[in-house]
Amino acid sequence: MGLRNPNDCNKMNEKSVVRLIGAVPPDRFGKHLAAVCAAQQTAVVQSDAAGWALDGPIDPYLLLHELLPWTRNEGATLLFSQSKRPVRAFLFDLDATLTACEFLDTLADELGLSDRIRQLTRAAMDGKMDFAASYRARLQLLADTPIDRIDAIIARLQLTEGAERLCEALHRQGIATAIVTGGYARVGRAVQQRLGIRTLYATELEERAGKLTGQLAGKLINETEKVCALDDFCLQNGCQRTDCAVVGDGANDLRMLAAAGRAVLYSALPAKTSNAMAIDRLLDFPELSAAE
Numbered sequence: 001m002g003l004r005n006p007n008d009c010n011k012m013n014e015k016s017v018v019r020l021i022g023a024v025p026p027d028r029f030g031k032h033l034a035a036v037c038a039a040q041q042t043a044v045v046q047s048d049a050a051g052w053a054l055d056g057p058i059d060p061y062l063l064l065h066e067l068l069p070w071t072r073n074e075g076a077t078l079l080f081s082q083s084k085r086p087v088r089a090f091l092f093d094l095d096a097t098l099t100a101c102e103f104l105d106t107l108a109d110e111l112g113l114s115d116r117i118r119q120l121t122r123a124a125m126d127g128k129m130d131f132a133a134s135y136r137a138r139l140q141l142l143a144d145t146p147i148d149r150i151d152a153i154i155a156r157l158q159l160t161e162g163a164e165r166l167c168e169a170l171h172r173q174g175i176a177t178a179i180v181t182g183g184y185a186r187v188g189r190a191v192q193q194r195l196g197i198r199t200l201y202a203t204e205l206e207e208r209a210g211k212l213t214g215q216l217a218g219k220l221i222n223e224t225e226k227v228c229a230l231d232d233f234c235l236q237n238g239c240q241r242t243d244c245a246v247v248g249d250g251a252n253d254l255r256m257l258a259a260a261g262r263a264v265l266y267s268a269l270p271a272k273t274s275n276a277m278a279i280d281r282l283l284d285f286p287e288l289s290a291a292e
Contacts, residue, residue, distance in 0.1 A: 016058070016082040018044075018067075019051045021284050023275045024076040026050045036066045060258035064265065068254065069126065071265045075275025081287040083242040083261030090170055091230060091256070093248035094181035094188055094202070096269045098195065098279070100158040103187045104138050107153060113141050127251030131222050135182060139205065143214025147186075147207055154190045160268040162278030167195040169283060176237045180229045182221045182252055199236070201229035226256040245288060247279075262287055 020029050026049060033052055034044045040062065043055040064080060071078050095102045108117035120138050123129035170177055178199040179188050185202035192200045204217040219225060234240055242261035246253070249267035257263035264285075270276055282288055 015084075016054045016080070017047070017051060017287060018054065019079040019081070019285055019287065020076055021050065021079075021281060022074075022076040022277055023272075024074045029070075029074075029076065032070055033067070036063065039066075060263070061254060064254050064257050064263060065127075065251075068249075068251065068265055072249065072267055073271045075267075075270030075272035075277075076265075077277055077282070078265040079282075079285045079287055080257075080263045080265075081261070085240070085242050085261060087175060087245050087262065087288060088239045088243040089176040089178070089233060089237055089245070091178045091180050091233060091244060091246045091260070092197075093250065093253050094179050094183045094191060096160075096249050096267050097247055098160055098163050098179065098191055099187075100160050100268050102269070103153075103157070103183055104142070106157075107142065107145065107150065108138075110149070110153060111142070111145065117141055124252065125250040131182065131252045132220055135203075135220060136216075139212070139216070140214045142212055145212045147210050147212070150186065150212070154187055157187070157190065159191070159194065160279045161276075162280030163195060165278075166280035166282065167197060169280065171196060176233070176239070178229070178233050180221065180226050180233075180246075180256065182226075199233060201225070201232075223252050223255045226253065227259050230256050230259055247282065264288075 018033055020026055030046055030052060037044050037054060037058060040058050042058045045053045045055055047053045060082060067078060092098050102121050105118050105121055108114045117138050120134045124131045124134035167177060177197045179192055179197055180201045181188055182203050185204045188200045188202035201221055203221045206213040206215040206217040230241060241259050244260045245262040245264060246257050246260040247264040247266050248257055264282060
């Protein structure tokens, strides 16, 4: 899907904030941010050592679309805040966000299909291939995989460092939590249970005679469905989009990220692995600290 025309969408108003944590030098990021915002004729004012205020309206989707590849390549974590309302809900992507892997890639490694499936995963994550086309192609390669083999991999699945601490902190404060993923619902349910997360939106895969068929069992949770999940979760919890923080790492997350009051670009698998960061450090962001 192409970029939206900034003239055809609602632009974010003044007093939005972009904040950086991680090992990336703030001055280098500040120059990149200024260049991205200049394309939308919005000035950037550095407010503190690792925070920048955006002086004027900007399209959140276009901004995040431009910042996502940079953050992944640099191993940085970014917050984009367009709300000053208290955080009442956190919604998380699953793969490489709450888990320390892309599950279908891990399954492919076990099956000797890693090269092709990883190529398809990366193409979708980078927005170079339609998410649905990539997903269906990967599923077809995984047809006839035994469910008991999948369950064995799920049983040893490693959570992202700090995931348990973060969810415990959020739940202590009464913050509603959800997983919103295009990933396999069987994996999502296991992680949901381990972390005590209230709600799951995930893709069901067809299983027959104890094996994957290579087909979907329902609708694919794509970028449009993720925004619908955000709205449904708000309805269930009596809150608004501006009350929500969304955490994700892929092109498929961008529309949901752009719709929320606070968007966090975070990956447990950055290109620069030395810059990998525990996910509970998200509470270092002042705009999210009300959750702790």
